[in-house]
Amino acid sequence: MGGLSLGRLAFLALVVAIFAFVIAPLLTIVWVSFFSEKILAFPPTGYTISWYARASEIADFANGFLMSVKVGLCATVASLAIGVPAALAIERFPFPGRETIRQVLLSPMYVPAIVAGAAVYIYFIELEILTTFQLAATFSGLVIAHTLVALPWTLRLVCASLVSANTVSEEAARSLGANALQTFLYVTLPIIRPGMIAAAMFSFIASFSDLEKSLFLVGPGKTTLPIAILNYLEWSLDPTIAAVATVQILIIGTALIVSDRFVKLGKVF
Amino acid sequence: MAGVTLSNIRKTYGALAAVDDVSIEIRDGELLALLGPSGCGKTTTLRMIAGFVAPTSGTVKFGERDVTRVPVHKRNVGMVFQGYALFPHLTVAKNVEFGLRVRGWDKAKIAARVTEMLRWVQMEALAERSPRALSGGQQQRVALARAMANHPEVLLLDEPFSALDAKLRTQMRTEIRELQRQAGITSVFVTHDQEEAMAIADRIGVMNQGRLEQLGSAEDLYKRPVSRFVAGFIGKCNFIEGRVTGPGRFEAANGSVLQFTGAHAGGPAALCFRPEHAVLTQSGAAGNSIAVTVKSVTYLGPVTEYDLVSDAGDKLVVSASSSGDAAVPRAGDKLALGWRLEDAFVVD
Numbered sequence: 001m002g003g004l005s006l007g008r009l010a011f012l013a014l015v016v017a018i019f020a021f022v023i024a025p026l027l028t029i030v031w032v033s034f035f036s037e038k039i040l041a042f043p044p045t046g047y048t049i050s051w052y053a054r055a056s057e058i059a060d061f062a063n064g065f066l067m068s069v070k071v072g073l074c075a076t077v078a079s080l081a082i083g084v085p086a087a088l089a090i091e092r093f094p095f096p097g098r099e100t101i102r103q104v105l106l107s108p109m110y111v112p113a114i115v116a117g118a119a120v121y122i123y124f125i126e127l128e129i130l131t132t133f134q135l136a137a138t139f140s141g142l143v144i145a146h147t148l149v150a151l152p153w154t155l156r157l158v159c160a161s162l163v164s165a166n167t168v169s170e171e172a173a174r175s176l177g178a179n180a181l182q183t184f185l186y187v188t189l190p191i192i193r194p195g196m197i198a199a200a201m202f203s204f205i206a207s208f209s210d211l212e213k214s215l216f217l218v219g220p221g222k223t224t225l226p227i228a229i230l231n232y233l234e235w236s237l238d239p240t241i242a243a244v245a246t247v248q249i250l251i252i253g254t255a256l257i258v259s260d261r262f263v264k265l266g267k268v269f
Numbered sequence: 270m271a272g273v274t275l276s277n278i279r280k281t282y283g284a285l286a287a288v289d290d291v292s293i294e295i296r297d298g299e300l301l302a303l304l305g306p307s308g309c310g311k312t313t314t315l316r317m318i319a320g321f322v323a324p325t326s327g328t329v330k331f332g333e334r335d336v337t338r339v340p341v342h343k344r345n346v347g348m349v350f351q352g353y354a355l356f357p358h359l360t361v362a363k364n365v366e367f368g369l370r371v372r373g374w375d376k377a378k379i380a381a382r383v384t385e386m387l388r389w390v391q392m393e394a395l396a397e398r399s400p401r402a403l404s405g406g407q408q409q410r411v412a413l414a415r416a417m418a419n420h421p422e423v424l425l426l427d428e429p430f431s432a433l434d435a436k437l438r439t440q441m442r443t444e445i446r447e448l449q450r451q452a453g454i455t456s457v458f459v460t461h462d463q464e465e466a467m468a469i470a471d472r473i474g475v476m477n478q479g480r481l482e483q484l485g486s487a488e489d490l491y492k493r494p495v496s497r498f499v500a501g502f503i504g505k506c507n508f509i510e511g512r513v514t515g516p517g518r519f520e521a522a523n524g525s526v527l528q529f530t531g532a533h534a535g536g537p538a539a540l541c542f543r544p545e546h547a548v549l550t551q552s553g554a555a556g557n558s559i560a561v562t563v564k565s566v567t568y569l570g571p572v573t574e575y576d577l578v579s580d581a582g583d584k585l586v587v588s589a590s591s592s593g594d595a596a597v598p599r600a601g602d603k604l605a606l607g608w609r610l611e612d613a614f615v616v617d
Binding site for chain 1: 319321340341342343345346347348350351352354355356357358367368371372415416419425
């Protein structure tokens with residue numbers, strides 16, 4: 001074994017550089033959240049954890065956080081309720097038009113979120129004019145929009161796990177006397193469970209971090225955390241925002257690591 | 270236990286007939302092999318017996334019971350899948366008990382039966398293992414125990430040995446055959462490997478393009494194939510092209526007249542014999558020999574193979590045991606190739 005060749009060294013340097021480019025902003029935010037001055041200055045004169053305490057005292061952040069968690073959980077449940085049966089139908093029954101349905105359900109991923117958010121808003125308003133039923137600026141309206149954000153992730157991940165769990169296991173169950181329901185409960189479901197857990201995690205992350213789709217849909221006193229952050233940033237730039245962002249990074253990072261234990265995420269995309 | 274009767278079953282996909290008018294009576298306790306190249310309809314036939322595929326027409330009977338419209342899970346078949354299809358999320362014991370649990374057996378009976386089945390296939394020691402931690406042969410034994418746990422009426426095996434390496438394949442097929450015989454269960458297995466079919470099946474059904482070409486014992490198929498396809502698929506075969514011009518009279522393409530036993534309708538046909546049934550001599554008798562030129566000689570240890578071409582242009586192969594002292598023919602030699610009258614047969 002000789003030393004590293006020049007080409008290999010250059011490649012390693014490139015990998016490190018890309019990794020640093022991705023991770024540096026995140027680390028900077030975490031670092032800044034402990035700076036002691038109110039006005040961001042470099043290098044910091046000292047460190048403190050008081051910004052975390054301050055962040056939790058600001059009602060907009062605390063409420064926004066709770067709102068984001070609630071909306072995220074509801075959207076996750078809704079996207080599983082729609083996405084799992086849809087994935088099953090698409091992967092297990094060869095009906096005409098299933099590719100179209102797949103693409104329609106995945107489309108929220110491709111449409112710019114701000115455009116989709118505006119469209120959902122306009123749709124809600126039109127619906128309200130027609131039926132006097134209010135969805136814009138309500139919790140349900142927000143959950144519906146976030147379900148759209150989450151659904152493509154659920155569909156992707158559950159479809160991927162259905163493809164890798166080939167139908168022969170299901171046939172084996174049928175040949176052993178299991179009816180359709182038993183086959184689903186005892187064979188299909190356990191095999192796709194890791195995919196469903198990953199789907200739930202991703203759905204939650206997608207909803208939790210969504211800003212653009214929610215912008216038009218939140219009502220007074222009912223903002224989500226990303227919108228609370230945006231509102232705060234308009235008036236002040238101090239480490240409180242970094243503290244809030246750090247908490248958000250922690251939550252999302254944990255969810256990603258947990259998902260990866262169930263489904264090797266690299267295999268899905 | 271019961272036999273299985275397939276009556277005129279057909280399965281069409283659009284204009285294509287995957288299985289075309291197949292009738293087979295599988296005897297009680299028999300091991301029948303469905304043999305053929307890929308796409309011949311053997312797997313579709315097996316899947317119609319299992320109930321995964323509904324025949325377009327025709328009937329499937331287990332004993333006296335017509336199961337044509339009975340769904341898979343109510344047929345009581347045991348099936349061993351290609352690649353075994355063990356449930357990856359369940360242990361060996363849980364795999365075996367699956368069929369009993371979904372059928373609502375009580376706990377004590379299940380435990381006793383699972384133990385019995387695992388002992389039968391010698392897998393008791395590995396009952397708590399995950400299928401992923403098993404070798405191919407062990408997985409196959411578990412698959413068999415799982416398929417047989419509920420006392421099925423019919424055992425179906427879909428290319429059961431294809432995932433194993435050559436040595437293990439030979440060992441497992443003997444083992445499976447022994448277990449099948451002990452259980453006395455009517456069994457159908459699908460394979461594309463003629464040696465495998467001949468080694469363990471009581472009877473073989475040769476399929477081609479959706480049709481059952483011939484059904485019989487390995488010896489029947491080898492000695493008395495009814496079609497050119499069967500003759501060529503089961504073992505090696507030589508074909509001399511020509512026509513049948515009268516009772517027992519065959520005329521080769523170059524006009525030389527040969528004899529054959531048995532009846533065959535007049536018209537274009539081929540006279541066939543096996544490579545080991547022919548001998549090369551200096552001169553041959555009229556009626557059961559032809560003039561050939563040796564193209565190449567291949568020494569294969571116990572036998573030597575000679576590639577020949579007849580005066581009429583047919584490419585032929587003959588194999589002879591490699592005995593030391595006889596004058597060995599060499600490439601370029603012009604000789605006669607003869608055979609015993611009863612070893613030759615005619616096909617379309």
